[in-house]
Amino acid sequence: MTRPPVTLDDLDRKIVAALIANARTSFAEIGAAIGLSAPAVKRRVDRMREAGVITGFTATVLPNALGWRTEAYVEVYCDSAAPPRRLAEVVRDYPEIIAAMTVTGGADALLHIRATDIEHFERVLERIRAEPFIRKTVSQIVLSHLIANSPEAGASPGTPADTQ
Amino acid sequence: MTRPPVTLDDLDRKIVAALIANARTSFAEIGAAIGLSAPAVKRRVDRMREAGVITGFTATVLPNALGWRTEAYVEVYCDSAAPPRRLAEVVRDYPEIIAAMTVTGGADALLHIRATDIEHFERVLERIRAEPFIRKTVSQIVLSHLIANSPEAGASPGTPADTQ
DNA sequence: ATTGAAAGACCGACCAA
DNA sequence: TTGGTCGGTCTTTCAAT
Numbered sequence: 001m002t003r004p005p006v007t008l009d010d011l012d013r014k015i016v017a018a019l020i021a022n023a024r025t026s027f028a029e030i031g032a033a034i035g036l037s038a039p040a041v042k043r044r045v046d047r048m049r050e051a052g053v054i055t056g057f058t059a060t061v062l063p064n065a066l067g068w069r070t071e072a073y074v075e076v077y078c079d080s081a082a083p084p085r086r087l088a089e090v091v092r093d094y095p096e097i098i099a100a101m102t103v104t105g106g107a108d109a110l111l112h113i114r115a116t117d118i119e120h121f122e123r124v125l126e127r128i129r130a131e132p133f134i135r136k137t138v139s140q141i142v143l144s145h146l147i148a149n150s151p152e153a154g155a156s157p158g159t160p161a162d163t164q
Numbered sequence: 165m166t167r168p169p170v171t172l173d174d175l176d177r178k179i180v181a182a183l184i185a186n187a188r189t190s191f192a193e194i195g196a197a198i199g200l201s202a203p204a205v206k207r208r209v210d211r212m213r214e215a216g217v218i219t220g221f222t223a224t225v226l227p228n229a230l231g232w233r234t235e236a237y238v239e240v241y242c243d244s245a246a247p248p249r250r251l252a253e254v255v256r257d258y259p260e261i262i263a264a265m266t267v268t269g270g271a272d273a274l275l276h277i278r279a280t281d282i283e284h285f286e287r288v289l290e291r292i293r294a295e296p297f298i299r300k301t302v303s304q305i306v307l308s309h310l311i312a313n314s315p316e317a318g319a320s321p322g323t324p325a326d327t328q
Numbered sequence: 329a330t331t332g333a334a335a336g337a338c339c340g341a342c343c344a345a
Numbered sequence: 346t347t348g349g350t351c352g353g354t355c356t357t358t359c360a361a362t
Contacts, residue, residue, distance in 0.1 A: 006229055013323045016230065019223035020322070023187040026337055040348050042339070053229040055318055058222065059183035065172070065217040066180065073237070073267070073274060088310040099317065100310040103237070110237060110304060112316065140274060146252040146264040152276065152316035153263065154219055158184070159177050190356060202357070204329055 006051040011036065015044055016054065023057040060154030067160040068114045070121045071142040074128070075107035082133035084109070090131055095157045096124045107138070116160045172217065175200065179208055180218065187221040224318030231324040232278045234285045235306040238292070239271035246297035248273070254295055259321045260288045271302070280324045 008016070011034055018030045027045070028038040036044075048054045063071070078087065084102050087109055091100040099112035111128075115121035121141075129137055145153050172180070175198055182194045191209070192202040200208075212218045227235070242251065248266050251273055255264040263276035275292075279285035285305075293301055309317050 008229070013230070013325065016223065016225055017323055020225065020320075021222070023221035023223045028337065037349055038337075039339075039350085043347080051229075052226060054223050054225050055313070056224045057187035058185070058224055058315065059180065059187045060219045060222055061180055061184065061217055062219060065215075066177070071265075084308070084310065091310050097311070099314040101235075102307040102310065103304040104307065105302070105304045107304070109310065110306075112314075138269070140267040140269045140271070142274075143266040143268065144248070146248065146255050146266065146273065147261070149219065150263040150276075151222065151319035155315035155319075156184075159181055161177065192356060201330055203331090203359085206357075207329090 006048075006053055008048070008053065012044055012048060012053075015041060016048070019045070019054070019057070060151065061156060062154065063114060063156040066156055067116050068156050070115045070117050072113050072115075072121060073140045073142070074111040074113055074125065075138040075140075076109040076111060076128070076134060077106070077136045077138075078108040079133045079135055082108075086133065090128075094124060094128070096120075098155050098157050114155075114157055172212070176208055176212060176217075179205060180212070183209070183218070183221070224315070225320060226318065227278060227320040230320055231280050232320050234279045234281050236277050236279075236285060237304045237306070238275040238277055238289065239302040239304075240273040240275060240292070241270070241299045241301070242272040243297045243299055246272075250297060254292075258288060258292070260284075262319050262321050278319075278321055 014034045015030055018025055018033065026038070027041040030036075031038045031041045034041075045054065063069075076087070087100070087102075091097050091109075091111065094113075096113050096115050097111050098114055101110055102108060103110045113121065113124060115124055125137065125139065128134065147153070178198045179194055182189055182197065190202070191205040194200075195202045195205045198205075209218065227233075240251070251264070251266075255261050255273075255275065258277075260277050260279050261275050262278055265274055266272060267274045277285065277288060279288055289301065289303065292298065311317070
């Protein structure tokens with residue numbers, strides 16, 4: 001999975017910025033903005049996808065609108081014997097966990113979780129706490145977002161119907 | 165900014181799922197998959213954008229590849245007099261803050277921050293700590309992600325060149 | 329929601345610097 | 346190697362049904 005070192009020039013960065021702003025912008029339009037032809041833009045995009053710089057194109061949605069009304073960050077404290085590897089396997093089994101990472105500080109890992117409601121969140125949390133090597137969890141439930149169009153405010157695990 | 169209540173039917177949810185999976189999927193292809201014509205799909209997408217269910221289409225990139233090599237979550241403790249409103253204004257001035265929310269628990273808010281490196285992060289943190297109503301901060305620096313293709317693993321504040 | 333037609337986007341092949 | 350041009354094909358988009 002390790003890829004060759006990628007060097008992006010200024011044109012590449014402008015193309016990426018344009019696609020982050022609107023992933024459906026046509027290559028011709030991007031090209032017009034930076035002084036390149038549409039096929040030239042496409043070649044650069046293909047190269048960056050190949051290199052793994054661009055990993056995909058997605059729609060951002062309001063999770064609320066899809067029924068994900070509860071969001072939380074959960075600090076996880078593990079038994080000292082448990083390797084991060086083990087945690088990674090567990091975490092993948094929960095569609096409600098939309099991000100998980102190891103962190104500095106007292107906790108071993110931080111989970112970003114979306115659930116349909118508090119009841120759903122409680123069920124997920126209970127399942128997580130029942131995992132053998134997890135010692136304790138500390139939850140911070142999100143009350144409100146302070147940035148409207150943060151990229152990750154639109155992150156959602158799919159549709160509730162798919163995962164419940 | 166308050167919008168009319170939106171009701172999504174099953175077709176709408178399938179369209180959204182398809183666009184989350186790949187925002188550049190053609191309407192014709194989505195239509196073929198769910199038994200609708202391309203114009204019918206387009207009108208539903210337009211309606212959902214209008215209603216604010218779909219907020220945009222973006223490219224997901226590896227922040228590392230763009231030079232964002234340091235990521236952290238920072239708990240913020242405020243003076244009890246400071247309203248969340250005030251915090252929202254401040255937070256918008258930092259391009260490095262890619263998400264900010266009020267949370268339950270001891271902290272008043274949680275910030276999700278990306279910086280180019282530790283030095284950059286330290287500068288950002290010092291500026292934040294210098295804000296008048298902030299009493300203390302607790303940082304958790306992200307060591308490694310446990311989920312490969314988490315939607316928000318690709319969230320990045322732009323290009324370092326734009327913001328530094 | 330579908331059809332049909334015009335405008336536009338995509339994508340490969342080929343050529344020039 | 347990187348960009349430009351060209352042509353065939355698919356997609357988008359708007360009207361009318």
